[in-house]
Amino acid sequence: MKRFLETGNFAVTEGAIMAGCRLFAGYPITPATEIAEAMSVELPKVGGYYVQAEDECAAMHIAVGAAAGGMKTMTATSGPGFILYADPYGWAIGCEIPIVVLNSQRVGPVSGITGAPGQGEFYNSRYPTQGGNYETIVLAPNSAQEAMELTVEAFYLSERFRTPVTVLADQLITDGLEDISVPETDEEKTAMGMRFVERKVNAGPDFYPPSDAIDIPPVVLGKGTGAMCSDWTPTEEGYDIETVEAHHKHSYRMIYKIRNNRDVITRYEELFLDDDPELIVVAYGTPSRTVKTAVKKAREKGVKVGMIRPVSLWPFPDEAFTRKAIYLTVELLYDGQMVREVQRATPCDSPVHFFGKCGELPTVTELHETFDKLLRGEPLGRIGWEREAW
Amino acid sequence: MDKLSEKYLRARKIPSTACSGCGLGQAHKAFVQAIDELNFGIDDILWGTSIGCSGRQTFGTWKGDNFAGTHGRVYAIARGLRLAIAPEMKIVLTVGDGDAFGIGLNHLLHAARTNTQMTVLVCDNLGYQSTGGQYGWTTPPGVKTDSSPYGMYEPNWVQSGRDVLNIIQAAGATFLARHVSMEGRPLVDTLKKALQNNGFSLVHCVFPCITNFAKNALGSRNSVNMFNWVRNHAAPLGQEAGGREIFWRTGIYHDASNTRAEFSQSVKEKTAEIQREVSG
Ligand code: SF4
Numbered sequence: 001m002k003r004f005l006e007t008g009n010f011a012v013t014e015g016a017i018m019a020g021c022r023l024f025a026g027y028p029i030t031p032a033t034e035i036a037e038a039m040s041v042e043l044p045k046v047g048g049y050y051v052q053a054e055d056e057c058a059a060m061h062i063a064v065g066a067a068a069g070g071m072k073t074m075t076a077t078s079g080p081g082f083i084l085y086a087d088p089y090g091w092a093i094g095c096e097i098p099i100v101v102l103n104s105q106r107v108g109p110v111s112g113i114t115g116a117p118g119q120g121e122f123y124n125s126r127y128p129t130q131g132g133n134y135e136t137i138v139l140a141p142n143s144a145q146e147a148m149e150l151t152v153e154a155f156y157l158s159e160r161f162r163t164p165v166t167v168l169a170d171q172l173i174t175d176g177l178e179d180i181s182v183p184e185t186d187e188e189k190t191a192m193g194m195r196f197v198e199r200k201v202n203a204g205p206d207f208y209p210p211s212d213a214i215d216i217p218p219v220v221l222g223k224g225t226g227a228m229c230s231d232w233t234p235t236e237e238g239y240d241i242e243t244v245e246a247h248h249k250h251s252y253r254m255i256y257k258i259r260n261n262r263d264v265i266t267r268y269e270e271l272f273l274d275d276d277p278e279l280i281v282v283a284y285g286t287p288s289r290t291v292k293t294a295v296k297k298a299r300e301k302g303v304k305v306g307m308i309r310p311v312s313l314w315p316f317p318d319e320a321f322t323r324k325a326i327y328l329t330v331e332l333l334y335d336g337q338m339v340r341e342v343q344r345a346t347p348c349d350s351p352v353h354f355f356g357k358c359g360e361l362p363t364v365t366e367l368h369e370t371f372d373k374l375l376r377g378e379p380l381g382r383i384g385w386e387r388e389a390w
Numbered sequence: 391m392d393k394l395s396e397k398y399l400r401a402r403k404i405p406s407t408a409c410s411g412c413g414l415g416q417a418h419k420a421f422v423q424a425i426d427e428l429n430f431g432i433d434d435i436l437w438g439t440s441i442g443c444s445g446r447q448t449f450g451t452w453k454g455d456n457f458a459g460t461h462g463r464v465y466a467i468a469r470g471l472r473l474a475i476a477p478e479m480k481i482v483l484t485v486g487d488g489d490a491f492g493i494g495l496n497h498l499l500h501a502a503r504t505n506t507q508m509t510v511l512v513c514d515n516l517g518y519q520s521t522g523g524q525y526g527w528t529t530p531p532g533v534k535t536d537s538s539p540y541g542m543y544e545p546n547w548v549q550s551g552r553d554v555l556n557i558i559q560a561a562g563a564t565f566l567a568r569h570v571s572m573e574g575r576p577l578v579d580t581l582k583k584a585l586q587n588n589g590f591s592l593v594h595c596v597f598p599c600i601t602n603f604a605k606n607a608l609g610s611r612n613s614v615n616m617f618n619w620v621r622n623h624a625a626p627l628g629q630e631a632g633g634r635e636i637f638w639r640t641g642i643y644h645d646a647s648n649t650r651a652e653f654s655q656s657v658k659e660k661t662a663e664i665q666r667e668v669s670g
Pocket residue numbers: 407408409411412413414443447515519520598599600601602603
């Protein structure tokens with residue numbers, strides 16, 4: 001095991017290379033640029049390629065192109081770039097090409113605040129492209145260490161499900177310096193729960209079997225298999241076709257290979273839920289760390305509060321939200337996005353509240369005040385804004 | 391199905407779904423002819439296309455590996471593919487004028503800058519015909535289309551001393567040419583040269599759209615008129631004089647074949663050098 005005091009960017013690069021990534025295409029953007037820089041240093045050392053593209057749209061197209069040619073590939077960006085991935089993201093979903101995408105979220109919309117963490121792409125990561133008829137896989141780390149481990153997992157899932165997988169991080173994870181343990185032996189990797197799978201080649205003639213099965217090798221171009229992939233609705237052999245029946249088969253596969261195999265993907269962390277707490281706090285990514293501290297400290301004072309941290313955001317871990325309680329989501333944005341999913345997943349007689357901060361983490365004191373108000377049955381108000389001078 | 395089609399194209403896809411009488415078939419056939427004359431087999435070519443008439447009608451026709459990319463982005467996809475597939479396998483792309491000279495121009499210029507091996511055949515039907523007939527970036531001046539009902543009055547990419555091929559040359563392309571689709575033999579010979587360049591090659595080929603363009607610009611879908619109209623507005627480079635209004639100067643514009651390192655080759659060489667340094 002190697003140990004480093006390094007950034008999440010470094011951790012992601014280590015994880016990707018460990019998982020077999022041999023091409024990274026990117027476009028500089030704060031706060032994901034350092035991933036590109038780290039890749040430009042590390043990839044050539046293992047025989048891999050770093051390509052700096054003319055824009056984000058090209059970056060993901062280059063990465064997807066190389067993935068279609070049989071390589072394990074990755075790209076990384078932040079919100080303003082992630083939206084420009086919409087086009088190639090759709091191509092990769094439709095052509096069922098495995099690839100890993102990292103989004104280090106910052107404050108938006110648009111350019112917003114470049115060097116501050118946000119969580120504005122919760123829904124955008126679920127619907128990263130147009131047209132519907134698909135499901136997505138999104139994993140959200142809350143530390144540099146986990147960013148490395150989930151990058152490995154993202155490569156694993158992308159191969160098995162032959163689909164792009166997004167690692168939804170934030171600025172604090174990718175930029176923050178932390179203690180990182182990098183496994184070196186297979187035993188160490190297994191002990192960390194890391195899973196690996198090689199790229200396989202679909203030899204056809206059916207490149208798109210009409211089924212929800214996973215572990216079907218993806219289309220790989222350039223192997224002389226007569227492979228076909230396109231942005232149009234495909235037949236089983238890959239020909240373009242304009243029938244609703246064919247599209248039904250295509251969408252069935254894209255939706256249900258993920259929905260029907262949720263157990264391979266879904267993960268979440270629970271804390272203090274065994275004694276049916278009155279209040280359950282929900283957070284993902286970096287704010288979940290402050291929430292965890294606040295929940296632990298509240299427990300020490302005898303407050304019956306628990307916590308759920310979704311690690312797989314999509315599919316959303318509905319199974320974690322069966323308890324009747326008061327729910328509170330804590331997110332790094334003012335509009336509240338995950339709060340709606342929690343509302344949907346929780347029992348209908350459980351009230352769901354929202355606490356938003358933007359560009360900075362909530363403090364433990366703020367969270368304790370919020371817990372107390374909720375447990376006293378008082379309305380929350382827009383706390384983040386009430387404290388502004390204006 | 392002729393012998394060439396039988397050898398290289400998928401029976402299920404031929405004839406293609408292009409309107410009957412469309413000139414796209416001439417360009418497509420010339421490409422297959424060039425491939426045959428160079429003795430390439432099915433496994434030597436990875437055929438990419440984009441959307442619009444040129445992409446849709448040529449997708450999946452090649453018996454070997456095929457892909458169709460998003461509009462204007464196939465040059466970026468091809469750059470990624472180029473790094474992943476065997477260096478001896480050629481990437482060929484049949485795209486439209488909107489794809490190459492509009493939405494995809496920036497990506498195309500970067501493919502040219504890096505001299506990535508791909509042979510791009512821009513099948514130019516003079517506008518956006520699969521969406522019904524709007525003007526494009528090579529629509530000749532004065533021509534009426536569904537979105538230029540008063541005649542094309544925006545400057546285009548091939549007239550008035552301005553030529554998109556010059557821009558692509560300045561970007562670094564190593565082979566550039568232009569033809570109209572009825573120039574059968576010269577087009578095949580040019581495509582052979584393009585395919586022999588281990589770098590970025592682009593051949594711009596104007597073909598008659600007898601459905602939308604002919605109806606809007608010439609007032610009739612008569613294919614003979616449309617074919618003659620294209621032929622009459624083209625002349626080989628250096629022979630433009632003679633009273634006719636020339637829209638397309640045809641022939642080889644720039645041939646610097648195999649004079650610059652190819653993208654994937656130089657990336658791979660540099661990577662190997664770095665690996666040697668770090669391990670040595
Ligand atoms: S619309 Fe025009 S260019 Fe398109 S297939 Fe028909 S004739 Fe050809």
